[in-house]
Amino acid sequence: MHAGEFEPVRGVADLYVHDTGMFDTDEYGAVYVYDAERPIVIDTGTGANREALFETIDEIGIGREELEWILPTHAHLDHAGGAGHLAERYPNAEVLVPEKGVRHLVDPGALVAGTKSAVEEQWRYYDDPAPVPEDRIRGLAEGDRIDLGDRELVVYEAPGHAPHHAVFHDPDADVVFAADAAGIYVPETGDVLATSPPPQFDLDQCLADIRTVEDLDPEYLCYGHFGPREYEPELAGEAKRAYVEWVEAIRAKREELGDDDAIVDHFETASRDAEYWNPERARANASLNARGVLAYLDYIDDGE
Template sequence: MDIGDVREVTAGDCSDLYYLDTGMYETSGYGAVYILNDDRPAIVETGIGTNHDLILDALAELDIDPADVEVVTMTHIHLDHAGGAGFLAEACPNADICIPAAGASLLADPGKLVAGTKNAVGDQWQFYVEPKPIPEDRIVELEGGDAIDLGDHELRVHGAPGHAFHQVVFEDPANDAVFTGDAAGIWIPNREEIVETSPPSDFDLEQCLEDVELLAEIDPDVLLYTHFGPRYVGDDAERVLEEYATVLTEWVSAVETERAELDADEDVMAHFASATEKGEAWNEQKASAEAAMNVRGVIGYLDSRE
């Protein structure tokens, strides 16, 4: 799948659902945005902002007028998921911008969010664009237990704060699918591999494991990863999610072990950045930066635990 491509989600019994490769970080197969073409058309996830024109192109390809989009939403406000929201709010003037309540104010006035993102992603900031503030009268705040009615589909909101305190996941019962955000890890489809995500500053292992259990209880046939794409799991949902719980637990343990052996946290980050093999799937620059960022998140978690 190439950057800008739009594909119908055919996994399981999914209908009315499409996904786009946004070319996030100038990398194919890393950042997805989903479009539900229902009575109330919806965009789920918004990318980092630099790619919002691709989302509008995808709407055109699906014959959806931006003025007809009624919902723009995201699983959490990290800018790789929410950075395009302000641009889409302008382009889709009739859409509700549905944001997890815990982070809504940070998208209305994104200054603190931008500063935190720059601190977290380091050199990767070169791939971002300053997000546009979202007018408060356009924002609909989401809490766990809420549901967004789209017509034949609804998005049921479940809190999943392990990756970030403002994260939710969206259950789509009609498609027997869940938009996972980062609660189920990062799926690398061309390697059929699930890998960790543990960015600073809110990563909490125990809560992440609870979020994985939540997803297992929902027991969807299809996991819709932002990173990256749909994955049919059918009756194996529990096993697949247990696999991610193991990956995440072993990752934290590996960072903790390496940290005990090295003198400085910077050396721990450098060790994992140089040792990563994910460059084969993305590119070396992105893979190394991702590894270093994930190490920082684990270090912050370890320090808070102590």
């Protein structure tokens, strides 16, 4: 699948995955469209390539008056940047987001500033988000249920990646929309990678979030990056191991080098071996994730 294309999610009726073409990397940005009785879009991409998503929704057969829900899994702009633009196009759709993300989508100024600082030159792959009107958005909490008419999604808070992050379970289809809560599964290599952006990555909570997915034991797992796959129990173990090893690698390198800029440079250089992303994205991802762990290490050191 390539940028702007979509396809059915094998094994899950009425569910489609759309490739946003994020960061000029095929399949990196996954948006899910559930053509239920009350249709929903789960995650929105950055908003930069929103016209292609609109075309996908049209081709699936969901009219502009028919879309019921817009559901970012969390407020990071690679997942929620298109929420306001979707709200503008689909006038009857309500935006749902974990409670701590509501203010970021209503007034995205601080989120934009933080994202620009975090992603630096990669901001060119984003677009300025449109604010979501306050009367078109509602916060979600643990245990809430989203009514899709012929099925529902159950909300599970998963704040390790970010405080405004949740996963959603459709118990009828036994599919979990995990976003970034279970790491990033890379089909090309079969690896599960940690994703640890600043400023509020929390290792212990990330491990708890993976256990949430593990306890749900779904048949299908829909990642926020590189799309869906059938779930196997060993995926949870691989994800937990990836997070622990990544944090320990950063910790060891800090003890060796003693300089955070040098640590980031080291992992940016090492990222050249990652063949499944373009080199620019590999460097940016390594930098972002390294800085997130460094902030986490500072946080736990300050708490001791």
